[in-house]
Amino acid sequence: MILPATPKAGAAREQGQALPRPDSQAGARVASAAAAVARLDAWLETMRTRAAGAARAHVPRGYGGPVAHWWQQSLLYTGAGLDWRYEGIITGYLELWGRTLPGQHRQDERWLTKARRAGDDLISGQLESGNFAESAFEINPATAGTPHEAACDAGLLRLALELRWTGHSGWESYAACAERNLRSFYIGQLWNPEALMIGDHPWRQSGPVTFVPNKAATACEALFLMAELSGESRWVEEYALPTLRWIQEHQLRGRKPAGGRGRSSSGERLRGAIAQNSIGTRRINKYFPLYNARCISALLQGYRWTGDEGYAESALGAMDFIARFAQGDGSLPTVVYPGARASTTPSWLAPLGDILRAADELAPLGFSADLSATEARLLGGQDESGGFQTARGFADQAGRSRTATRAQALPDVRDVLHVTGWCDKAFRYLASHAGSQIPAGLSAPFETDCILRGRAMHLVETPDLLEITSQGAVCYRWVKGEPWPQIASPEFWLR
Amino acid sequence: MTGTRPVVALAPLEYRYGLDAAMSLLAAPDPLVADDASSSQPLVLCNVPALAHEVRQRLPHAMVPGPLAAVPGPLAAVPGPLAAVPGPLARNTDAANGAGAVRSALWIEPLTATWEADIKTLAGSVQPGGRLVVIASQPLALLLGKRSLRGNPRPWGQGGGLPAGARIGGISGLLRRLASAGFRLEARYGLHSASAIAANLLDRGLERWGRPDLGDRLHFWARLHYCVPGLMAGMSTVALVVANKVVR
Numbered sequence: 001m002i003l004p005a006t007p008k009a010g011a012a013r014e015q016g017q018a019l020p021r022p023d024s025q026a027g028a029r030v031a032s033a034a035a036a037v038a039r040l041d042a043w044l045e046t047m048r049t050r051a052a053g054a055a056r057a058h059v060p061r062g063y064g065g066p067v068a069h070w071w072q073q074s075l076l077y078t079g080a081g082l083d084w085r086y087e088g089i090i091t092g093y094l095e096l097w098g099r100t101l102p103g104q105h106r107q108d109e110r111w112l113t114k115a116r117r118a119g120d121d122l123i124s125g126q127l128e129s130g131n132f133a134e135s136a137f138e139i140n141p142a143t144a145g146t147p148h149e150a151a152c153d154a155g156l157l158r159l160a161l162e163l164r165w166t167g168h169s170g171w172e173s174y175a176a177c178a179e180r181n182l183r184s185f186y187i188g189q190l191w192n193p194e195a196l197m198i199g200d201h202p203w204r205q206s207g208p209v210t211f212v213p214n215k216a217a218t219a220c221e222a223l224f225l226m227a228e229l230s231g232e233s234r235w236v237e238e239y240a241l242p243t244l245r246w247i248q249e250h251q252l253r254g255r256k257p258a259g260g261r262g263r264s265s266s267g268e269r270l271r272g273a274i275a276q277n278s279i280g281t282r283r284i285n286k287y288f289p290l291y292n293a294r295c296i297s298a299l300l301q302g303y304r305w306t307g308d309e310g311y312a313e314s315a316l317g318a319m320d321f322i323a324r325f326a327q328g329d330g331s332l333p334t335v336v337y338p339g340a341r342a343s344t345t346p347s348w349l350a351p352l353g354d355i356l357r358a359a360d361e362l363a364p365l366g367f368s369a370d371l372s373a374t375e376a377r378l379l380g381g382q383d384e385s386g387g388f389q390t391a392r393g394f395a396d397q398a399g400r401s402r403t404a405t406r407a408q409a410l411p412d413v414r415d416v417l418h419v420t421g422w423c424d425k426a427f428r429y430l431a432s433h434a435g436s437q438i439p440a441g442l443s444a445p446f447e448t449d450c451i452l453r454g455r456a457m458h459l460v461e462t463p464d465l466l467e468i469t470s471q472g473a474v475c476y477r478w479v480k481g482e483p484w485p486q487i488a489s490p491e492f493w494l495r
Numbered sequence: 496m497t498g499t500r501p502v503v504a505l506a507p508l509e510y511r512y513g514l515d516a517a518m519s520l521l522a523a524p525d526p527l528v529a530d531d532a533s534s535s536q537p538l539v540l541c542n543v544p545a546l547a548h549e550v551r552q553r554l555p556h557a558m559v560p561g562p563l564a565a566v567p568g569p570l571a572a573v574p575g576p577l578a579a580v581p582g583p584l585a586r587n588t589d590a591a592n593g594a595g596a597v598r599s600a601l602w603i604e605p606l607t608a609t610w611e612a613d614i615k616t617l618a619g620s621v622q623p624g625g626r627l628v629v630i631a632s633q634p635l636a637l638l639l640g641k642r643s644l645r646g647n648p649r650p651w652g653q654g655g656g657l658p659a660g661a662r663i664g665g666i667s668g669l670l671r672r673l674a675s676a677g678f679r680l681e682a683r684y685g686l687h688s689a690s691a692i693a694a695n696l697l698d699r700g701l702e703r704w705g706r707p708d709l710g711d712r713l714h715f716w717a718r719l720h721y722c723v724p725g726l727m728a729g730m731s732t733v734a735l736v737v738a739n740k741v742v743r
Binding site: 125142201495 | 496497498499500501502503505508512515516518519522552553555684705707708711712713715716718719721722724
């Protein structure tokens with residue numbers, strides 16, 4: 001049974017529910033989250049690009065660093081990325097700042113200062129086209145990255161809403177920046193007026209219609225926020241709701257499993273999963289738990305807006321699918337294929353924040369699976385630097401190799417890398433559980449043995465430097481703040 | 496501003512791969528040279544108009560000989576898109592900035608018609624001990640992928656002229672000529688290797704045959720073998736050559 005839909009988002013915001021917050025947690029858990037957030041905040045500071053100078057006038061400012069991802073890597077471009085990292089960073093800082101309700105004393109203004117600074121990064125990095133520079137995460141350098149620009153918009157709009165709601169000045173510039181991107185890119189280029197959805201490719205360009213549910217969902221989140229800010233329902237009615245229906249069409253509905261405890265069929269195990277994408281009429285039947293989780297918030301917003309329980313059922317179904325694949329150690333497969341064949345190489349750490357956040361959002365609707373092991377796995381991914389490691393198992397992504405023994409013993413470089421665009425997901429989730437007392441945090445040097453492509457290496461990260469050596473020779477050196485590493489041996493050219 | 500090329504308009508991966516590798520190879524600090532913007536920026540000779548934006552979104556301060564060199568400030572300050580500049584980006588054979596003007600250079604797509612003159616420019620511009628990175632299409636580039644002329648009415652990267660490296664033995668000839676001009680070969684890599692191409696063909700087949708799990712594994716295997724060093728470099732679509740100017 002699904003609980004009644006809450007009123008439209010604007011009304012929810014007035015009730016203090018705009019940024020969903022969980023019920024009060026046990027003290028120890030809150031303290032643990034607060035300590036983790038403090039250290040993660042300290043690490044995030046180390047990832048800022050250096051102050052602008054003549055030689056940097058044409059380089060975006062903001063949060064940088066190398067990227068490890070399922071699809072590909074960006075270990076060479078290390079400058080600021082104006083991508084989905086800003087969603088978690090801005091929202092996380094707003095979470096920390098917005099502990100108290102209006103009329104009461106807001107806590108530390110430094111969190112708001114940091115949220116605004118992140119918003120200012122996006123404003124200064126917005127191009128004439130309305131796109132953001134370096135917005136393609138693992139594909140950087142490039143612009144017009146999806147879902148990244150919509151995620152930036154969502155961060156900007158949350159910032160604008162919070163500022164306006166609390167009577168602060170300056171919210172208009174953040175709202176205008178997001179609106180410009182939504183109008184020129186998402187509506188102007190990606191909105192397909194024939195198929196009635198936000199696609200993943202400018203619809204006027206030749207080629208098949210492409211649709212990626214999780215990316216479209218992020219765009220829908222931004223559109224709901226835009227509607228709330230502007231008071232114009234057309235952002236939702238014309239664009240978001242038709243797009244949500246496309247997402248639902250990519251979901252495996254199927255029948256509910258019959259009673260009993262027998263082994264469920266693969267079809268039943270996949271029930272509720274949302275397919276990764278479609279190209280023309282061809283559905284790509286791969287099911288990524290992380291990306292399924294990233295559809296949930298938009299589906300819930302559709303439910304709150306319309307009261308249509310179908311959206312809530314879709315959101316719950318996607319989360320049930322995810323929970324069905326949770327392992328005892330809290331890990332989740334990166335992708336599940338037809339036949340319920342699951343790939344756990346790699347298995348995410350920092351990105352788990354987005355899955356746990358989605359579960360939080362569904363709790364008021366009755367979702368109650370125990371994901372405490374997944375939360376423990378996330379927290380276990382934080383090391384001395386304060387950053388969260390990315391994953392485990394990258395070394396086996398292409399299959400077990402001759403170096404399997406070593407690979408099992410040592411993590412891959414990409415596993416232990418702290419990636420801003422993953423750590424923001426941990427940051428946002430933990431900030432929502434951290435309570436109001438955030439201790440002082442420190443980013444300490446971190447080092448570990450690791451491998452890359454079978455070669456034994458040693459990684460050292462300090463607040464100023466990321467350096468990786470092999471047999472005493474430096475094979476990767478990135479001075480934090482710089483847009484490219486000074487040294488990168490061919491192993492690190494990997495895409 | 497860097498990072499300004501839309502994702503849907505990016506160059507084929509092997510060229511971006513080479514450019515990114517070049518950025519790191521050219522970023523290596525030289526303690527003997529003062530670290531000011533002008534001396535640390537490489538000279539860029541780019542003969543593929545379609546790659547001009549890719550260069551620009553990585554190297555907004557690139558030092559460019561010829562007419563653009565007179566434009567004050569960084570390259571990105573030049574009004575309008577680089578594609579609007581007559582002729583290929585920065586391809587200039589008679590305007591070296593003087594001997595030893597730069598400590599590094601990036602040479603993209605030597606052409607049969609102009610490579611001898613380009614080498615003279617490079618030899619006269621790069622300091623002794625300085626580094627030269629060359630990105631050059633090889634014969635496979637014209638047979639496979641977006642650059643292929645086969646059944647492709649609008650192949651990517653057209654308009655610059657015939658790539659010198661795309662002839663049989665073209666890269667070897669280029670290396671010999673570079674050596675005689677005072678550049679010592681440091682390393683040679685092939686990008687988008689034949690083994691990666693074969694694995695990608697197979698992975699697409701596996702996907703069609705209902706085994707996307709195996710297809711993905713092959714895809715990632717292909718990525719791991721995308722760049723090959725040494726002799727196997729010739730069996731790939733693009734060559735990445737790293738050379739040093741000999742100190743005499």
